[in-house]
Amino acid sequence: MPIHILPDALVARIAAGEVVERPASVVKELIENAIDAGATDIRVECAEGGRRLIRVTDNGSGIPAAEATLAFAHHATSKLNSAEDLAEIHTLGFRGEALASIASVSQVTCITRHAAEAGGTLLRFDGGRLITHERIGRAPGTTLTVEHLFARVPARLKFLKSTQTERGHIDGTVTRYALAYPHIRFTLVHDGRVSFQSPGSGHLRDVLVEVYGADAAAQMVEVGDASRVLSPAPMASDSESFIAVYGYASLPTLDHANRGKITLFVNGRPVQDAKLSYAVVQAYHTLLMTGRYPIAVIMVRVPPAEVDVNVHPAKAEVRFRDADAVFAAVQRAVRRALLDNMTPPEAPTMLSGRTDLVEGTSRLASATESASATDIIERPAQPSLTGSAAWERVGIPKQVGALERSTPQPAPPAPTAARNSLPALRILGQLAESYILAEGPEGLYLIDQHAAHERVLWERLMAQHELGALASQHLLDPVPVTVPAESAHLLESQLDLLRNLGFEVEPFGGNTFLVRAVPALMIQDDVATALREIVADLETGDAVLRKDLEARVLRRVCKRMAIKAGRVLSFAEMQALVRDLEACESPRTCPHGRPTMIYVGLKQIEKEFGRLG
Ligand code: ADP
Ligand code: MG
Numbered sequence: 001m002p003i004h005i006l007p008d009a010l011v012a013r014i015a016a017g018e019v020v021e022r023p024a025s026v027v028k029e030l031i032e033n034a035i036d037a038g039a040t041d042i043r044v045e046c047a048e049g050g051r052r053l054i055r056v057t058d059n060g061s062g063i064p065a066a067e068a069t070l071a072f073a074h075h076a077t078s079k080l081n082s083a084e085d086l087a088e089i090h091t092l093g094f095r096g097e098a099l100a101s102i103a104s105v106s107q108v109t110c111i112t113r114h115a116a117e118a119g120g121t122l123l124r125f126d127g128g129r130l131i132t133h134e135r136i137g138r139a140p141g142t143t144l145t146v147e148h149l150f151a152r153v154p155a156r157l158k159f160l161k162s163t164q165t166e167r168g169h170i171d172g173t174v175t176r177y178a179l180a181y182p183h184i185r186f187t188l189v190h191d192g193r194v195s196f197q198s199p200g201s202g203h204l205r206d207v208l209v210e211v212y213g214a215d216a217a218a219q220m221v222e223v224g225d226a227s228r229v230l231s232p233a234p235m236a237s238d239s240e241s242f243i244a245v246y247g248y249a250s251l252p253t254l255d256h257a258n259r260g261k262i263t264l265f266v267n268g269r270p271v272q273d274a275k276l277s278y279a280v281v282q283a284y285h286t287l288l289m290t291g292r293y294p295i296a297v298i299m300v301r302v303p304p305a306e307v308d309v310n311v312h313p314a315k316a317e318v319r320f321r322d323a324d325a326v327f328a329a330v331q332r333a334v335r336r337a338l339l340d341n342m343t344p345p346e347a348p349t350m351l352s353g354r355t356d357l358v359e360g361t362s363r364l365a366s367a368t369e370s371a372s373a374t375d376i377i378e379r380p381a382q383p384s385l386t387g388s389a390a391w392e393r394v395g396i397p398k399q400v401g402a403l404e405r406s407t408p409q410p411a412p413p414a415p416t417a418a419r420n421s422l423p424a425l426r427i428l429g430q431l432a433e434s435y436i437l438a439e440g441p442e443g444l445y446l447i448d449q450h451a452a453h454e455r456v457l458w459e460r461l462m463a464q465h466e467l468g469a470l471a472s473q474h475l476l477d478p479v480p481v482t483v484p485a486e487s488a489h490l491l492e493s494q495l496d497l498l499r500n501l502g503f504e505v506e507p508f509g510g511n512t513f514l515v516r517a518v519p520a521l522m523i524q525d526d527v528a529t530a531l532r533e534i535v536a537d538l539e540t541g542d543a544v545l546r547k548d549l550e551a552r553v554l555r556r557v558c559k560r561m562a563i564k565a566g567r568v569l570s571f572a573e574m575q576a577l578v579r580d581l582e583a584c585e586s587p588r589t590c591p592h593g594r595p596t597m598i599y600v601g602l603k604q605i606e607k608e609f610g611r612l613g
Pocket of ligand 2: 029032033092093094096098099
């Protein structure tokens with residue numbers, strides 16, 4: 001093929017790829033236009049994850065009739081005049097590319113009315129060509145409808161993921177802007193049903209409640225100064241503290257398995273900046289278990305001249321003139337907020353200060369010393385068990401080791417067995433008072449609440465045991481327990497092993513033993529029954545290694561203390577349990593090697609409904 005210049009329409013389609021990657025990118029561009037137009041109410045409607053239809057309706061300024069077609073031309077913008085303006089961008093848009101790009105890969109209908117004009121305009125484009133141009137009545141504002149996205153760009157269409165996945169990206173986009181603009185009321189509708197709505201009250205906390213739920217929002221504290229970040233007044237570059245930080249960050253009682261819930265904005269623009277999110281994580285140094293991350297919404301405001309937003313076509317990256325100063329300001333603000341809001345007794349103890357549903361684990365925590373919040377933040381890691389270092393180590397039992405491996409491990413039930421870890425799960429409810437129903441990225445998880453809790457307790461106990469830190473609790477009244485005559489001798493020979501695991505048992509004459517202390521986790525258990533079961537466990541099987549015997553006893557402890565099938569769990573309890581399970585090294589099996597969960601993939605569900613093939 002000889003070298004030739006591509007036709008404009010083809011150039012446009014190629015360029016569109018940079019701005020319009022998937023339905024969520026259309027949603028993003030249209031929301032940004034609505035925000036730039038001063039809207040206070042933005043409604044986003046989607047059908048089939050945005051593939052069939054995306055409609056964004058706003059009550060902003062609208063487009064003057066004389067300019068409406070121009071808005072869809074390339075490099076057509078009302079937001080930028082000169083090269084100097086580029087150095088001081090106050091709006092989200094400025095390239096004048098979005099509408100043209102979107103129109104080139106879909107069918108677009110625009111109905112708009114400028115606030116100062118009596119009538120409105122209706123425009124319809126098909127593959128970038130204007131096919132309808134009429135006058136029409138409507139209230140001031142703009143409605144942009146995008147249909148059949150990528151229908152004529154098969155290469156793009158092929159890259160779209162499932163409706164569910166695309167929908168997830170749209171949800172993420174809308175909720176991010178709702179967080180960044182608490183004074184704007186956002187409504188998100190999927191296939192005719194409202195799936196998210198922010199109140200537009202101007203308070204970030206109100207949006208947090210809608211996005212993360214009331215429970216989580218209650219465990220987040222305000223960071224920095226709202227007035228300087230949310231106020232529309234311009235910032236002066238020369239003022240001494242030209243970096244303003246505002247947002248909310250989770251207390252250490254609330255955490256997440258990855259950095260995905262650290263949401264960052266710079267001058268009202270969502271950004272993905274590894275360095276900034278690291279600044280947030282750094283503020284939690286020693287406060288969170290290794291491998292756990294905070295949930296945070298952090299907005300940074302700097303004078304426009306301090307930041308270059310013109311780095312990336314989708315504008316997800318920014319470049320600061322003084323990145324270190326911004327990093328330090330974010331870290332300081334988050335840390336300050338944590339220090340101010342953490343009450344010392346609630347500070348993380350050696351085990352876990354997290355909100356646990358577990359009867360027992362929290363009690364365990366109180367059985368150990370707790371350092372004050374300030375201690376933990378300000379002091380370097382200490383070697384002692386009560387210090388922050390131990391707390392960090394206990395969090396993730398790295399070396400569960402031989403014991404763990406000696407338990408039978410069936411093949412993990414999930415199809416994606418490559419990694420044993422769990423994806424983030426969304427709780428749907430409880431089944432038969434025994435199973436937690438949760439939605440994962442690609443299907444349904446049915447979690448056995450008892451087995452899951454056994455796993456959680458097991459990994460905690462094993463980690464403490466490895467550190468020689470298994471907490472023991474003395475009984476107010478020692479309990480005499482009589483065991484079968486043939487077992488007395490065996491029990492007597494294993495008192496030392498039991499002591500190592502937190503049991504203080506002494507011979508009391510004949511077949512009777514006196515229990516003085518039990519592992520702290522078991523403090524409310526029926527001590528006599530527990531001891532008899534443990535003796536029975538010790539008796540089963542051949543004489544085995546001490547480690548195996550210890551594991552057997554601890555498995556019994558976990559089994560007894562794990563929540564039972566048949567117990568109704570609150571939503572918060574289910575959430576806490578699943579979160580704890582997510583943090584486990586081997587979340588998919590219980591300590592006895594049985595599965596903790598059953599996974600039913602969407603593919604299989606579709607097959608069952610006859611939707612495949
Ligand atoms: P940009 O936002 O970079 O200027 P766009 O292609 O997204 O480029 O939009 C082109 C122009 O159309 C904008 O500059 C603005 O004047 C106008 N416009 C687009 N959407 C809206 C809207 N929802 N309300 C008012 N004006 C809009
Ligand atoms: Mg725009």
